[in-house]
Amino acid sequence: MEDIDGKSTYAQTNSPCIESKYTSISLTNAQYTKGDFVGYVFAWFSLVPIALIVSFLTLIVFRRDLHTISYFCGILLNEACNWILKHTIREHRPPREITVLFTEYGMPSSHAQFMFFFATYMILFLFIRVYKNYNLIDDLWKYAAAFGSLTVAGLVGYARIYLGYHTGSQVLWGSVIGVLLGTIWFTAVQVVLTPFFPYIASCPLGELLMVRDSTLIPHVFWFEYTSTRSEARNRQRKVTSRKSQ
Structure with a gap:
């Protein structure tokens, strides 16, 4: 179990909990009950944030677009806010028989907050920033992408409840905070940061790094x-x- 300081302990069946020098990165440690196919699928859904982070880093390295960089900076700020909230609220995760526990608290869910921040920013970007067509057919891909983002975000959040890592309220508040921060950050990028993009792209450092403003x-x-x-x-x-x- 987690102690009052949030430190991780190692637990084995039919043996007392002992202090361990080992810990795990909560974003990657997705455990599920053996033989549970649904749990197996949801465990993979728990790894979606990692795939998104790798995708962002790949896009930034190869495309160097300022909007993509701003999007990723917002994700980092969102994660920082989640860490602060968790260590301020200090609400424990639901009791669960697992071999490795976490140094992190459970309120709010970082997975839910991450995914709903991503989905909210994506939807606003698609319907405000990206070009608009004059007919619905040409914009179907936008609706499909928006629906897909929300669906995956919902599945990741439910996966955390199903696997026993979070309570429903922890996932719910993580989702709400993710939507709120995603909206705030998109507004800040669109209104405050975007006017500076041409200067950033044309400055000596911007030209050296070959960043682009699209x-x-x-x-x-x-x-x-x-x-x-x-x-x-x-x-x-x-x-x-x-x-x-």
Whole structure:
């Protein structure tokens, strides 16, 4: 069990709890009951935040877009807020027979807060920042992405209850806080930070790091696709002309 200072202990069946020098990273330690297929699936859903973090880091390294960087900075701030809240409220997780317990408290759920922050920012970004079409058919992918984000966030939150890591109230408050912080951070990026993006991208450090500001580009994917095709054709023409000489 966790002691009053939030320290982790190691428990074995039919043996007293003893102090252990080992601990675990709560985001990766997803245990489930052996033979429980539903629990197995939900354990994998608990790892979705890790996949998202890896995806963000990959996008930042290869695309270096200021909006993506701002999105990820918001996720880090959201996690910092969760840590502060947990160690302020100090509400324990529900009792559960597991071999490894955590140094973290349970209120609010970090998984739920993470996922609903991600989903809220994603939905606002899709419907406010991304280009708008004049018909519903062309925007179906936005609704699909928004629905998918909310669905995965809900499944991750329910997985934490099903696996016994959090109570319903801990997941509920984590979700509410995630939605609130996601809305606040998107507003801050859209209103306060975005006007500075052109200066950041054009400053010496921005040029050195090759960061990009795509705010004024209505359809980034189409712009990159057409730019790449145009450049490839120009280079092909040059290669062909050299060979013919």
